[in-house]
Amino acid sequence: MIRGSKIHIIFLFLPSGKEKYWTGGNFMVFKIIRKLGTLNMSKPLTCFIQMKKNNIIFSIYFLLIPVLQITARDYLTVTPDRPLGQQPFMITHGPYLQHLGETGVTIIWTTNGSGVSWVELAPDDGTHFYHSERPRYHAASHGLKNVSAVHRVRVGGLKPGTRYRYRVYSTEVVNYSGMKVEYGNTVASNVYRQLPLTFITNDHSKEESAFVMLSDIHGNNEIMRQLLGLVDWDNTDMVFFNGDMYGHLESQQQLFDDFMDTAVKIFAGEIPLYYARGNHEARGVYAHNFSDYFPGPEGHLYYMFRQGPVSYLVFDSGEDKPDSDIEYHGIAVFDDYMEQQAEWLRNVINDEAFISSDFKIAVIHIPPNHSWYGAGRIYENLVPVLNESGIDLMLCGHRHRVFVHEPGGGIDFPIVENGHNTLLHAETKGGRLILKIVDIEGGVVESLVIDRSD
Numbered sequence: 001m002i003r004g005s006k007i008h009i010i011f012l013f014l015p016s017g018k019e020k021y022w023t024g025g026n027f028m029v030f031k032i033i034r035k036l037g038t039l040n041m042s043k044p045l046t047c048f049i050q051m052k053k054n055n056i057i058f059s060i061y062f063l064l065i066p067v068l069q070i071t072a073r074d075y076l077t078v079t080p081d082r083p084l085g086q087q088p089f090m091i092t093h094g095p096y097l098q099h100l101g102e103t104g105v106t107i108i109w110t111t112n113g114s115g116v117s118w119v120e121l122a123p124d125d126g127t128h129f130y131h132s133e134r135p136r137y138h139a140a141s142h143g144l145k146n147v148s149a150v151h152r153v154r155v156g157g158l159k160p161g162t163r164y165r166y167r168v169y170s171t172e173v174v175n176y177s178g179m180k181v182e183y184g185n186t187v188a189s190n191v192y193r194q195l196p197l198t199f200i201t202n203d204h205s206k207e208e209s210a211f212v213m214l215s216d217i218h219g220n221n222e223i224m225r226q227l228l229g230l231v232d233w234d235n236t237d238m239v240f241f242n243g244d245m246y247g248h249l250e251s252q253q254q255l256f257d258d259f260m261d262t263a264v265k266i267f268a269g270e271i272p273l274y275y276a277r278g279n280h281e282a283r284g285v286y287a288h289n290f291s292d293y294f295p296g297p298e299g300h301l302y303y304m305f306r307q308g309p310v311s312y313l314v315f316d317s318g319e320d321k322p323d324s325d326i327e328y329h330g331i332a333v334f335d336d337y338m339e340q341q342a343e344w345l346r347n348v349i350n351d352e353a354f355i356s357s358d359f360k361i362a363v364i365h366i367p368p369n370h371s372w373y374g375a376g377r378i379y380e381n382l383v384p385v386l387n388e389s390g391i392d393l394m395l396c397g398h399r400h401r402v403f404v405h406e407p408g409g410g411i412d413f414p415i416v417e418n419g420h421n422t423l424l425h426a427e428t429k430g431g432r433l434i435l436k437i438v439d440i441e442g443g444v445v446e447s448l449v450i451d452r453s454d
């Protein structure tokens with residue numbers, strides 16, 4: 001990081017007629033330049049002026065040498081743009097919940113500089129958050145605390161169906177050199193001016209469950225705000241983002257500008273978000289960082305979880321055209337990736353939590369069919385195993401339209417497509433799964449009931 005610059009001036013003069021010594025003189029000057037540059041770990045900018053007066057040749061060298069300061073931020077892969085000295089260290093986005101399960105949750109937030117982080121957890125027992133010292137869960141990997149500007153803390157050892165309160169903390173690392181770590185300020189989420197954030201762990205014995213799903217928002221915060229404004233949060237267990245929440249991703253800032261800041265503001269700090277990656281999530285340079293913000297359990301973006309009587313199979317649909325397509329510029333290998341997901345699916349459908357659930361729902365962005373290559377790839381790889389697994393329903397997005405497909409054409413389950421400006425709501429009630437899709441005014445566009453009460 002450039003922290004300023006120094007100007008050095010070197011004078012060299014020789015009597016006229018001794019020009020043959022210029023080579024040596026210049027060599028000496030360039031050695032000085034190189035030495036100064038090495039000291040400052042930067043390349044000097046140079047210029048010189050030569051003039052002759054009274055048989056003396058004067059040379060003046062001007063050296064502008066950038067002064068570098070290597071800080072912890074320069075060593076780290078995730079480096080936000082924080083103008084030094086202008087902004088205090090602060091939490092910039094989040095926190096939000098990921099992969100809430102029966103016994104654990106991942107909590108994620110970002111800061112405008114790199115630091116070490118942890119979460120403090122308290123039971124929801126009516127005591128003040130500072131009634132006692134709360135247990136700490138650190139952002140760490142392989143025995144070392146992570147030094148990063150994107151903070152992911154896995155909190156484990158929790159009880160199912162239990163509400164917890166939490167507070168997130170980050171301490172800035174201002175310099176990290178050799179074995180020496182220098183720390184700056186500590187920042188934390190608020191527990192004074194507002195109540196601490198809370199979450200409730202999943203519980204497979206919960207009698208009923210309800211969720212909502214959005215898809216194809218493509219960075220339209222206003223539509224998202226209106227649709228989420230229709231949700232009864234007291235009776236909603238979770239939210240699915242079923243793909244294409246942005247067009248293509250170029251930066252962390254865009255990720256939060258396009259949809260995640262709105263999600264955090266409305267629900268994501270307290271209601272769990274489960275993400276099914278769509279084809280657009282795979283586009284753009286920063287798409288490679290997607291899993292930093294939405295890390296799947298066991299390192300995968302496809303996963304299964306259970307809440308109440310429902311188990312969910314969440315897939316990553318991949319791109320919609322062949323891997324060799326000109327649009328992907330040789331960066332896509334989704335054929336192999338879909339085969340991996342099919343292999344995983346063949347195993348996970350034997351999981352007791354999946355088998356014993358009353359309702360089994362697959363969540364995938366692209367609906368399987370033979371119209372496009374990506375849809376066909378899902379049809380070929382996943383549909384035969386999903387038929388065998390006895391799922392009740394598949395939820396999709398992608399085509400920006402609302403549509404309910406009855407079983408048929410080699411697919412043994414109904415498929416519901418959600419639109420880009422509609423909200424899908426589903427709840428279980430006495431052995432029935434009741435699903436409706438509403439527009440931004442709350443008007444019902446489509447509905448479906450799956451009855452398993454007999």
Ligand SMILES: [Fe+2]
Nearest residue numbers: 244278279398
């Ligand atoms: Fe899509």
